[in-house]
Amino acid sequence: MKPDRLIDIASLEAALQKFADDRDWSQYHSPKNLAMALTGEVGELVEIFQWLTEAQSKDVARDPNTAQAVRDELADVFIYLVRLSSVLGVDLNAAVVAKLAANARRYPAGESSSSRGSPR
Amino acid sequence: MKPDRLIDIASLEAALQKFADDRDWSQYHSPKNLAMALTGEVGELVEIFQWLTEAQSKDVARDPNTAQAVRDELADVFIYLVRLSSVLGVDLNAAVVAKLAANARRYPAGESSSSRGSPR
């Protein structure tokens, strides 16, 4: 977890900025609105899984009935999350690196699961 | 939108796999469970914005009272989303590239906003 570069999303951030600018959509892209849009997309993603058992959920991306939908919804969530971080001016890589370091301190490897709170 | 490489999350995927393995958490990481964990984190992110005006929401990452929380919640959402894609075996870069291409066809640049459905 040491590396300080775990993700690279700069090209996507630029593509999303251009996409919004080309359509005059930046006026709608307040962080508040984008957080709501993120919620909506997560809701669509969750709907794919809601009636499946945990075992069934593992096959969702291979099942011809759900493979395309799950890819689309994962992409939509990703796109809004990156767009939200971007308009907020948050360096998502730095935030992720810091959070993983905090998680590593909070949940040391090798301790028994039962002595901890919720697993991550 | 032409490049076929918009994001690079391979290092994070590997780090999350190792993190889970080191704690024996992979047993909990069914797609169904991870989709729920993603929901929970999005809920925490939304709570930061819920009583703010759109204008106020733009300053969230600069306000000392919320800057750390918003970075943490964005990171948590990102981490669970990448972990979910990973256990599903979905190539998130390919999914994002395909979705942006579909969005570009669906919402051509230059058309007036009022003639379309919801902006993105």
Added chain:
Amino acid sequence: MKPDRLIDIASLEAALQKFADDRDWSQYHSPKNLAMALTGEVGELVEIFQWLTEAQSKDVARDPNTAQAVRDELADVFIYLVRLSSVLGVDLNAAVVAKLAANARRYPAGESSSSRGSPR
């Protein structure tokens, strides 16, 4: 499903209106904000279930570790939902009665589950 009175929430609507008025909170209670608050509370509710198996989830209200939390989160979701309907001027009983009638037409009793889409 025939009765036209399935729920009665008038007393709660009045109590929530008074509660908001007494604290000068109605200014924050736009439908947009309340929809976000609802999201946040649903996220907290989901977090109780995210790492549990379906079987374990059935005992959540009897487990001393989770019984109070699940009651509190269910109540929070209910409160925000009723408040949201109230500020929108929606008659929630009429909406529920109409939706159940529509569901009964869409999913006739006695048809095999496999011939339908997602169960409800």
Added chain:
Amino acid sequence: MKPDRLIDIASLEAALQKFADDRDWSQYHSPKNLAMALTGEVGELVEIFQWLTEAQSKDVARDPNTAQAVRDELADVFIYLVRLSSVLGVDLNAAVVAKLAANARRYPAGESSSSRGSPR
């Protein structure tokens, strides 16, 4: 806030139980699954509001383009919430009464908003 009967949902609980039994759906209605279904419906509700200003959001139930959708989504959220409480065996009225009493203690009327945390 004194009355110990703020809501009456018994008829709806019975109707939902019968609806599920008639379709053999109770097997799908674990609390975990219902919590996910609730998430999905809240996501659909939020999508109605995501690009609207707070002022615009107040007219959603009167706008012919959104009035039916908002009633349907409010009803769906309500239905799943009541069904979830029901299968958990939670007395939702008691939970709501207790939560409002706790809120009244936590946020006394008459104190200035700025001296408190998030408004409710």
